[in-house]
Amino acid sequence: MERKQFLKTLGASAAFALAFPCLHGCSSDSGDDGEAEGNTPIPTGIDFTLDLDAPENAKLASNDxxxxxxxxxxxxxxxxxxxxxxxxxxHEGFAQVRFAPQLEGGIFYCDVHSPGSRFDQKGNPLNQVDSKEPKALKIFKTELTDNMLRVFE
Known part of the structure; x- marks a missing residue:
């Protein structure tokens, strides 16, 4: 069953509840959003900083x-x-993982496949989307100094 058909069968309120995280995450306000096809390599050598006062990082001011x-x-x-x-x-290397604060206390998820890969904040898989063994999502360290947030391995 395709996503559109599935959402129709759930009704408007359930469709909104499922679609909201995707709509929230699909905005590209942050610039380099890395939208990519499947089989994208998992990033390595990550070490960058975000200025939390910069307009492109304004979404990080709220706890969601x-x-x-x-x-x-x-x-x-x-x-x-x-x-x-x-x-x-x-799961399949799609660069579509987003954060859904309203689900299970805050999870990372990828809705490319049905029912979608879901991970806790430590990267542990919360579900199995097919017969493959679920793999952990790579998690990076963060360090806050004043208004600068460092993200690194």
Missing amino acids: GFVLKNLVVVAKNFEGEFVAASQVCS
Whole structure:
């Protein structure tokens, strides 16, 4: 069943609940969002900083926002902590991983496949999307100094 048909069968309210994280995450306000096809390599050698006062990082001011940079999803969870994960899904290599703060206390997810890969904030898989063994999502370290957030391995 295709996603559109599936959403129609759920009704408008359920469709909104499922579509909101994707719509929120599909904005490209952050510049280098790394939208890519499947089989994108998982990023390595990550070490960059984000100026939290810069307009392109304004979403990180709230405890549910995220930005995409250098194939990394950088998010601020409900506890006010910064978390960062590979934007490249460990399932099939699509650069579509986003952060959904309203689901299960905040999870990383990739909705390219059905039912979609879901990961906790430590990168542990929360579901199995097919017969393949679920793989962890790569997580990066974060370090905050004043208004500068460093994301690194």
